[in-house]
Amino acid sequence: MRIVFLDFDGVLIPMDGTTISRKPAPSCIAVLNAITEQTGAQIVISSSWRHTGSIDELRAMLRGWGVRATVIGKTPAIHSVDVTRGQEIAAWLKANRDGVECFAILDDDSEMRPLSAYHVRTEKKLGLIKADADRAIELLTLPVAV
Numbered sequence: 001m002r003i004v005f006l007d008f009d010g011v012l013i014p015m016d017g018t019t020i021s022r023k024p025a026p027s028c029i030a031v032l033n034a035i036t037e038q039t040g041a042q043i044v045i046s047s048s049w050r051h052t053g054s055i056d057e058l059r060a061m062l063r064g065w066g067v068r069a070t071v072i073g074k075t076p077a078i079h080s081v082d083v084t085r086g087q088e089i090a091a092w093l094k095a096n097r098d099g100v101e102c103f104a105i106l107d108d109d110s111e112m113r114p115l116s117a118y119h120v121r122t123e124k125k126l127g128l129i130k131a132d133a134d135r136a137i138e139l140l141t142l143p144v145a146v
């Protein structure tokens with residue numbers, strides 16, 4: 001199983017700093033679909049949007065945005081003051097380690113310890129672009145030791 005850990009804001013939803021539209025850009029969705037179609041990757045939601053609804057609701061929302069890959073879950077919420085998103089993703093990987101062949105983390109955050117090597121950092125004003133897809137596809141087609 002190949003996994004894309006998916007952030008929404010700054011990845012699917014470009015954030016220009018003045019207006020927060022909270023609407024995904026069709027071009028970003030198209031790049032995500034290209035990544036998952038080329039690699040067969042499935043999606044695990046790591047965005048803070050995961051706290052806003054059940055997995056079924058999130059799945060329906062992504063489907064409505066035009067996301068075509070299967071959404072298989074979301075990362076756990078670890079309630080600790082200094083927990084990072086990277087640690088939450090690591091926790092998901094630890095719980096699912098047998099099934100995961102390789103993965104990429106799509107996120108505009110600067111910090112993704114302890115998984116920085118798998119982080120494809122998007123430019124938050126642009127969201128996901130073709131250059132990010134090239135890097136993501138590279139990660140998703142190389143086996144890694146989790």
Ligand SMILES: [Mg+2]
Nearest residue numbers: 007009010108
């Ligand atoms: Mg973000």
